[in-house]
Amino acid sequence: MSQQPHSHDDPGVPGVHREAHRHAGQPTHRHPHHHRADSGPAPHEHAHPTNLESLTYIVSPVHALDARAKIVGATVLILGVVLTPPLRLAEALLLAALLAAVAASARLPLRRLVTRSAAVLPFAGTIALLAPLGTDGGSWNIGGLTSAWTGGGLVVTWGILSKAWISAFCMLLVAASTRRSDLLGALRRLKVPEVFVMLLSFITRYVGVLGEQLRSLRTAMVSRAPALRGRALLRSLGSIAGNLFVRSYERGERIHAAMVSRGYTGTLPMASRGRIGPADILFMAMAALSAFAVALY
Amino acid sequence: MHIPDGMLEARTWIPAWIGSAGVLAYGARRVRAMLSDGTIVMMAVMAALIFALQMLNFPVAGGTSGPFAGGAAAAIVLGLWPAMLVMAAVVAIQALLFADGGITALGANLFTMAILGPLVGRAIYVALRRVSGSRGMQLAASFAAAWGACVAAALVAAVLLWLSGRAPLGAVTAAMGLWHALIGIGEGAITAGLVGYLLAVRPDLLADAERKPDAAVARKVAIGLAVIALVAAGASFLASSHPDGLEYAYEQVGSAFESMTLLEGPMPDYVIPGIANETLAGVLAGIVGVVVTGVLAYAGLTGLRCRRAEDRQR
Numbered sequence: 001m002s003q004q005p006h007s008h009d010d011p012g013v014p015g016v017h018r019e020a021h022r023h024a025g026q027p028t029h030r031h032p033h034h035h036r037a038d039s040g041p042a043p044h045e046h047a048h049p050t051n052l053e054s055l056t057y058i059v060s061p062v063h064a065l066d067a068r069a070k071i072v073g074a075t076v077l078i079l080g081v082v083l084t085p086p087l088r089l090a091e092a093l094l095l096a097a098l099l100a101a102v103a104a105s106a107r108l109p110l111r112r113l114v115t116r117s118a119a120v121l122p123f124a125g126t127i128a129l130l131a132p133l134g135t136d137g138g139s140w141n142i143g144g145l146t147s148a149w150t151g152g153g154l155v156v157t158w159g160i161l162s163k164a165w166i167s168a169f170c171m172l173l174v175a176a177s178t179r180r181s182d183l184l185g186a187l188r189r190l191k192v193p194e195v196f197v198m199l200l201s202f203i204t205r206y207v208g209v210l211g212e213q214l215r216s217l218r219t220a221m222v223s224r225a226p227a228l229r230g231r232a233l234l235r236s237l238g239s240i241a242g243n244l245f246v247r248s249y250e251r252g253e254r255i256h257a258a259m260v261s262r263g264y265t266g267t268l269p270m271a272s273r274g275r276i277g278p279a280d281i282l283f284m285a286m287a288a289l290s291a292f293a294v295a296l297y
Numbered sequence: 298m299h300i301p302d303g304m305l306e307a308r309t310w311i312p313a314w315i316g317s318a319g320v321l322a323y324g325a326r327r328v329r330a331m332l333s334d335g336t337i338v339m340m341a342v343m344a345a346l347i348f349a350l351q352m353l354n355f356p357v358a359g360g361t362s363g364p365f366a367g368g369a370a371a372a373i374v375l376g377l378w379p380a381m382l383v384m385a386a387v388v389a390i391q392a393l394l395f396a397d398g399g400i401t402a403l404g405a406n407l408f409t410m411a412i413l414g415p416l417v418g419r420a421i422y423v424a425l426r427r428v429s430g431s432r433g434m435q436l437a438a439s440f441a442a443a444w445g446a447c448v449a450a451a452l453v454a455a456v457l458l459w460l461s462g463r464a465p466l467g468a469v470t471a472a473m474g475l476w477h478a479l480i481g482i483g484e485g486a487i488t489a490g491l492v493g494y495l496l497a498v499r500p501d502l503l504a505d506a507e508r509k510p511d512a513a514v515a516r517k518v519a520i521g522l523a524v525i526a527l528v529a530a531g532a533s534f535l536a537s538s539h540p541d542g543l544e545y546a547y548e549q550v551g552s553a554f555e556s557m558t559l560l561e562g563p564m565p566d567y568v569i570p571g572i573a574n575e576t577l578a579g580v581l582a583g584i585v586g587v588v589v590t591g592v593l594a595y596a597g598l599t600g601l602r603c604r605r606a607e608d609r610q611r
Contacts, residue, residue, distance in 0.1 A: 052394070052395070074400075075400055078302050078399070078400050078401060079401065081302065081303060082302050082303050082307075082310075082399075082401045083307065116396075117396055119396075119397070120301040120396065120397075123298070123299065123300075123301065124301050124304065126472065127304060127458060127463055127464055127469065130463075130464035130465070130468045130469055130472060131463050131464050156463075159303070160303060160304055160463065162303075163301075163302060163303025163304070164301035164302060164303050164304060164399070166303075167301060167302030167303055167396075167399050167400070167401075168301055168302070168396040168399070169396070171392065171393065171396040171399075171400060172395075172396045174393075175393065175394045175395065175396065180394075183393065183394075193322065193325050195325045195328065195329060195337065195382065196321075196325060196382070196385070196386060196389075198337070198341055199340065199341050199344045199382060199383065199385075199386035200344075200386050200389065200390055200393075201341075202338075202341030202342060202344055202345050203341075203344050203345045203348050203386055203387065203390050204390070204394070205345070206342060206345035206349075207345050207348045207349050209345075210345055210346055210348075210349035211349045211352055213349075214349050214350070214352060214353065231486070233355070234355060234483060234486035234487060234490065235486065235490050236490075237353060237355055237486075237487050237490065238486060238487045238488070238489060238490010238491050238493065238494065239490050239491075239493075239494045240353070241350055241353065241365070241370070241487055241488075241490060241491040241494070242490060242491040242492070242493070242494025242495050242498070243494060243498075244346060244349070244350065245346060245374065245491060245494075245495065246494075246495070246498055246499050246502075248342050248343065248345070248346040249339070249342075249343075249499070249502060251342060252338060252339040252341075252342035252343070253339070255338060255342060256334075256335045256338040256339065259338060260335075264334070264338075265334075266334040266337075
C-alpha cells in the first residue's frame, strides 16, 4: 500500500479526503485517499486514489448496487447510444446530466473519469477525421480551413466522437464503482463461460504483480544503459519480455501447486452473494428508459 | 486499434459479435478437452503476463510510441487455441475495466486482436519454421509473424470501419495499414527478442508449444472467417442499396450545416490528392482484398499441409 507515489493534488475530489496517517515503515503524513469500505475502523487501511481500482472501495449507493444490474444497465444504455443517429444536443445533454448524476451519487471524482474516458478520443478522432470523406460529396480540404467543411461530414465527426466518449464514460463508471471480485462473479452469473471468467480473474489478480516485476526490470535496464535507443533498445525490451515470460511461467507452476495443495479441482470458487433488489431494478429501468428515450427521440 | 463504441454499424458489430463468440466458444471447448487443469492455470497466468507486457511501450518513428499487442507472441509460445483465449481475456478486460474498446465493438475487437492476430501469427510462424529449423530462421519467423499479425489485424479493423460506412476504404486502410506497418516493426522486434531469449534460457518451453497439434484447426477457422467476411460483405452491400435510417438522419441534420464555411481560401476546390480519388481508392481496395484473401488462403493451405504431415506421421 505504501509503494505508490503519493499524489498531493486533487484536494477537492469527492470521496477522497485528507487526514494525517501512517503507512508501514513511514513517517506520519497526509495526502488524499479513500478509506476501504470493508476495513472496519482501522484508520490506516486505505486505498490510494491513483488508480481506477481504488475507486471501487468508496462507499456509496451506486457501489452498493448489484454488479449484474450495473453491467446490464450500462450495456443497455450503450446500445441506446450506439443505435441512435448522431446525438442531438438535447440527447447529449440528457446523457451528460444522467452520467454526471450517477458519478456524483457514486462519490467518484468526475474530472478524473472525464479525462480518463477521453483516452478514446485519439483513435476515434483519427477515424472521425476520415469519416467526412465517406459522406455525400465529402471532401477534406486541409482541415476545412481553405474551403467549406461539408455539412454531412461534420455531423458524422460529431457522431463518432460523442458516442465513443459517452460509451467509454459509461463503462468507466461501472469499472470504478464495482469491486473486481463482484464484477467477475456477476459475469459468471450472467453465464459467461467458466474458463473465460477464470482467465479474467487471474488477469485482475496478477497483473499488478507482473506489472511491478516488469517495472523493476525496466528500471534495472535504464539504470545500466540509460542511453539505449533504436535497435538495441528494442532488443533489450525483447529480452525483458522473454525474462518476464519465464518468470511468469515458473510462477504459474508454483501457483498451480499452491492451488492444488489447497484443494483446487478445476473450478474456481466465486463469490456469488447478493440478489437483485428493488434498487437494482430501478437502476436498470432508469438505464433502459434513458436508452429508449435516446434511441427513439 | 481498440475500436470504441459508436463507430461500427449494427450490420457490422452484430455479425462480428456472433462470429467471435462462436470461434471463442469452440476454442474454449478445445482447450478444455486438450489441456489439464494445470495448463489452464498456466494459461491464466500467461493472460496476466500478456496484459502486463502491453504496458511495454516502445518508441516508434517521430517521438511517438506504440504499445505491444502480443497476439503473435502468445500464439508462438502457447499454441493457437490457448493464445486466442488468452488474448480474448485480455481484450475483454480492457473493454470492461478500462473502457479501452467498446462493448458493442468488443466482438470486432476480439475478431481482429484475439482471433485474427494469433491465427495469422501462428500460420506465418509455422510456415516459415517449416522452411528451415535454424535459430536465425526462428527469429525471422517470429518477427514476420508479429509484423503480419499486427498489419492484418489493422487492415481488417479498417475494413470493418469501411463496412460500417464510417470512412472510405482507401483512406482508412492507408491510415491504419501504414501506421501499423510501422508499429509492427517494434512488435516484431520484441517478439523476436522474446523468442530469442526463450531459445537461450528455456528452449524446452518453445519446443512444447511447437508440438501443439493446432495447425489443422487453423484451416477450419480460416474457412470460418472467410464465410463470416463474405456474409458481412454481402449484408453490407444489401444494406447499402437501401439507405437506412442513420444515413437518412445524417442527410437531414447535415443539410443545416451545408452552407457553413469556416474560412474561404485561395484554393476552394483543393482536395488532398489521392485520398478522395475514386480510382485510387478502388485500387487500394483491390490490394487490401488481395492481401486479406491471400492471408486467409495461406492460413488455410498451411493448415492443410500440416494436417497431411500429421497423417503421414501416424
